[in-house]
Amino acid sequence: MFVMQFCTGGDRNFGYLAADEGTNKALVIDPSFSPQTIVDFARENGYEIEYIFVTHDHYDHANGNAEIERLTGKHPLLYRSTDPTTGTQVVDGARFPLGGLEVEILHTPGHTEDSMCIVVADAVFTGDTLFVGKVGGTDLGAGARAEYVSLHEKLLVLPDTTRVFPGHDYGTAPQSTIGKERETNPFLLRPDIESFVDLKRNWAAYKKEHGIA
Numbered sequence: 001m002f003v004m005q006f007c008t009g010g011d012r013n014f015g016y017l018a019a020d021e022g023t024n025k026a027l028v029i030d031p032s033f034s035p036q037t038i039v040d041f042a043r044e045n046g047y048e049i050e051y052i053f054v055t056h057d058h059y060d061h062a063n064g065n066a067e068i069e070r071l072t073g074k075h076p077l078l079y080r081s082t083d084p085t086t087g088t089q090v091v092d093g094a095r096f097p098l099g100g101l102e103v104e105i106l107h108t109p110g111h112t113e114d115s116m117c118i119v120v121a122d123a124v125f126t127g128d129t130l131f132v133g134k135v136g137g138t139d140l141g142a143g144a145r146a147e148y149v150s151l152h153e154k155l156l157v158l159p160d161t162t163r164v165f166p167g168h169d170y171g172t173a174p175q176s177t178i179g180k181e182r183e184t185n186p187f188l189l190r191p192d193i194e195s196f197v198d199l200k201r202n203w204a205a206y207k208k209e210h211g212i213a
């Protein structure tokens with residue numbers, strides 16, 4: 001599967017175009033500040049945009065929604081919305097055909113209640129749920145607990161070779177894999193929810209101690 005990562009602006013936000021190489025049918029994720037750039041790229045390279053998914057309804061991910069709908073005629077899909085073309089609701093486990101591939105929705109609450117990750121072929125687009133070496137910001141209560149469950153029960157069950165494409169360029173590399181994150185991401189190395197929340201609480205000190213930007 002073809003994946004193009006766009007530095008869209010904002011706070012090192014990433015947007016994506018991913019495509020089935022057999023049919024050139026594509027999906028866009030979080031066009032945010034750069035809908036025109038992504039649509040131009042698709043047109044210049046012969047990709048046909050079938051879907052636009054938005055990982056969660058924060059301004060820096062969703063602010064390009066109206067513009068990309070105007071440019072493509074496709075309605076951006078957030079969690080629990082319904083795709084007007086297929087009639088499929090965007091809920092956990094929902095599937096959307098993409099040429100010879102299939103898009104699968106994983107509901108991953110934590111950073112926000114409507115956070116979702118999008119799996120296509122050997123890739124997962126993780127929005128603000130999982131970053132390279134970090135995880136999404138939450139409170140230290142119910143949000144953190146929900147995120148821990150989402151990370152372990154939805155993302156870490158994917159094959160180790162799954163390519164991880166995050167919603168922000170916050171890590172030492174712009175992309176990763178599930179296996180690499182499992183082995184190196186300090187939040188994923190925490191053995192239980194309590195120590196996971198503890199690392200969130202002490203993240204500033206941990207970063208300083210370990211020289212993390």
Ligand SMILES: [Fe+2]
Nearest residue numbers: 056058111128
């Ligand atoms: Fe966010």
